[in-house]
Amino acid sequence: MRSEHRLGFFLLLTPLLLWLSLLIIIPHVDILLVSLRERVGVGRYEFSPAQYLVFFGEPLYLWTFFRTATFSIIATVITLIIAFPVSYYIAKIAKGRTQSVLFLLCLLPFWVSELVRTFGWMILLRETGVFSNVLQYLGLASGPVEMLYNDVAIMTGLVYTSMLFMVVPLITTLESLDDAVVEAGYDLGGNALSVFWEIIIPHAVPGIVSGCIVVFMLSLGNYLTPIMLGGKDSLWFTELIYSQFIVRFNWELGAAFGIMLLVLSSFIVWIMLRLTEQTLEKTMGS
Amino acid sequence: MIQSIPQPRFFRIVYNSYVFLFFAYLALPLLVVAVFAFNDSQFPSLPWDGFTWNWFFGSERPMIGVFHERSILRAIGTSAYIGFFVSILSVMVGTANAFLFNRYEFRGRSVLYVLMLLPLVIPGIVLGISILVFSSSLANYAWDTLEWDIELLRPGTLLVILGQFSFITTIATLVISARLQKFDRTLEEAALNLGADRLTAIRTITIPFLMPALIGAFVVGFLMSFENFNTTLMLVGSDAPLTIAMFDRLKEGSTPLLNAVSLMVMLGSTALALIMIFFQRRD
Numbered sequence: 001m002r003s004e005h006r007l008g009f010f011l012l013l014t015p016l017l018l019w020l021s022l023l024i025i026i027p028h029v030d031i032l033l034v035s036l037r038e039r040v041g042v043g044r045y046e047f048s049p050a051q052y053l054v055f056f057g058e059p060l061y062l063w064t065f066f067r068t069a070t071f072s073i074i075a076t077v078i079t080l081i082i083a084f085p086v087s088y089y090i091a092k093i094a095k096g097r098t099q100s101v102l103f104l105l106c107l108l109p110f111w112v113s114e115l116v117r118t119f120g121w122m123i124l125l126r127e128t129g130v131f132s133n134v135l136q137y138l139g140l141a142s143g144p145v146e147m148l149y150n151d152v153a154i155m156t157g158l159v160y161t162s163m164l165f166m167v168v169p170l171i172t173t174l175e176s177l178d179d180a181v182v183e184a185g186y187d188l189g190g191n192a193l194s195v196f197w198e199i200i201i202p203h204a205v206p207g208i209v210s211g212c213i214v215v216f217m218l219s220l221g222n223y224l225t226p227i228m229l230g231g232k233d234s235l236w237f238t239e240l241i242y243s244q245f246i247v248r249f250n251w252e253l254g255a256a257f258g259i260m261l262l263v264l265s266s267f268i269v270w271i272m273l274r275l276t277e278q279t280l281e282k283t284m285g286s
Numbered sequence: 287m288i289q290s291i292p293q294p295r296f297f298r299i300v301y302n303s304y305v306f307l308f309f310a311y312l313a314l315p316l317l318v319v320a321v322f323a324f325n326d327s328q329f330p331s332l333p334w335d336g337f338t339w340n341w342f343f344g345s346e347r348p349m350i351g352v353f354h355e356r357s358i359l360r361a362i363g364t365s366a367y368i369g370f371f372v373s374i375l376s377v378m379v380g381t382a383n384a385f386l387f388n389r390y391e392f393r394g395r396s397v398l399y400v401l402m403l404l405p406l407v408i409p410g411i412v413l414g415i416s417i418l419v420f421s422s423s424l425a426n427y428a429w430d431t432l433e434w435d436i437e438l439l440r441p442g443t444l445l446v447i448l449g450q451f452s453f454i455t456t457i458a459t460l461v462i463s464a465r466l467q468k469f470d471r472t473l474e475e476a477a478l479n480l481g482a483d484r485l486t487a488i489r490t491i492t493i494p495f496l497m498p499a500l501i502g503a504f505v506v507g508f509l510m511s512f513e514n515f516n517t518t519l520m521l522v523g524s525d526a527p528l529t530i531a532m533f534d535r536l537k538e539g540s541t542p543l544l545n546a547v548s549l550m551v552m553l554g555s556t557a558l559a560l561i562m563i564f565f566q567r568r569d
Contacts, residue, residue, distance in 0.1 A: 016383050016402065117316070124314065265407065
């Protein structure tokens with residue numbers, strides 16, 4: 001590299017390194033270190049796995065951890081199932097203006113903050129809410145029905161709030177599927193089902209993977225939706241992290257929880273990438 | 287299932303109704319939020335007590351509208367302030383990153399690229415606590431060794447800006463890189479042949495070409511910052527941005543005031559998003 005070139009290179013490299021080291025790498029090493037210490041006196045700490053022992057020794061923590069993971073996986077699968085036909089419709093069946101309008105209609109709700117979306121669900125689901133009143137009006141319920149503060153409400157909110165992150169990558173990959181390939185499938189004697197399984201789904205894998213990764217991450221790390229729709233006993237893992245940090249001021253245990261959440265999310269993302277033979281660069285970087 | 291393949295009528299009807307139901311489902315929560323902003327009652331729920339503008343313009347208790355509610359207005363200001371700085375910073379660092387990955391081959395490039403993507407797969411709340419713990423470590427260290435009390439490293443606006451910047455930069459980098467990859471580098475070379483120096487060539491040729499992506503990254507960054515909750519929750523100080531302020535109120539019980547604020551946020555972000563899409567389309 002010429003010297004002018006070199007200077008430019010280092011000028012461009014510096015902000016990247018500063019950002020990644022000061023805001024991503026060092027802080028995460030720091031919570032790892034904090035999670036591995038135990039308070040032994042005023043301002044005195046010792047290296048110890050005590051926090052992790054607390055985590056693995058307390059059934060409530062473990063239960064919340066697995067519950068959050070399972071719910072996030074279920075939410076991801078439901079989101080995929082609901083989003084796929086719609087994405088296919090927008091990418092392949094709708095044409096021209098309809099296509100762009102439908103795509104835009106999908107995007108717009110998600111530029112509104114998650115808080116507002118969740119608030120909308122609260123208005124719909126609560127005891128004095130819209131659904132309860134409609135049911136009573138139709139004579140399907142004799143009194144007010146509380147649909148808020150249960151697991152179904154949490155699931156509804158999670159699926160709704162991450163829908164966009166499934167729809168967009170699916171539309172992008174499905175659009176790149178050539179109609180001629182689908183036609184060839186039928187010409188070669190395939191029926192709707194075999195064309196779907198053997199042509200459309202394999203082609204959509206990169207979109208499915210990136211959509212699933214993002215939706216899973218968003219569900220796992222979600223705090224607002226489980227708290228607002230699930231109420232005080234929603235047993236969501238991020239709530240434990242929040243209460244250790246902000247309410248009980250036990251940063252060591254909170255940090256250990258944070259590390260566990262990070263390990264879980266990285267593990268599941270890694271599994272998804274391995275199973276589908278994708279890489280992070282390919283699924284996220286495009 | 288494409289237009290050239292005929293499908294049974296029944297299947298088409300079912301499919302079309304499904305898509306219709308899907309859009310109804312998308313619109314429903316937002317619609318009720320908007321409608322109840324005009325309910326002349328203390329609660330954003332049925333029964334409908336008549337239409338009113340008071341939740342926007344009312345100035346007397348018990349119906350103080352958005353425009354007379356100081357704390358909400360201040361929170362909107364805080365959010366806009368944070369969003370502005372987060373977007374400016376992310377677009378600057380994102381542009382540098384895009385040029386770095388687009389123009390240079392160097393050792394460790396692919397490792398750095400994966401590291402650059404990493405913030406996308408770190409839960410927001412973990413990003414928040416890690417920055418909180420690290421900045422507190424720094425602040426405690428400064429206090430223990432030098433007896434400096436660095437107020438800026440305690441939870442507050444600066445930390446919120448840094449926390450949001452830490453992952454919005456990745457988005458900005460991806461948006462700007464996508465456009466830079468489409469750039470025809472011979473245009474830059476032509477400028478160099480015509481006697482421009484490198485910086486002039488980049489300033490007059492490449493940057494104008496990138497402008498739609500820069501504006502796009504700025505708007506996306508602003509909207510993401512404005513609606514961010516998880517990372518912000520862990521880093522917020524006494525000066526709460528709008529999402530946190532609304533969350534605190536919602537916990538105490540809601541009045542249609544929150545619907546009115548939400549409706550304004552909806553209209554604002556939709557307008558911004560549409561402007562951005564219009565800009566991207568134009569070229």
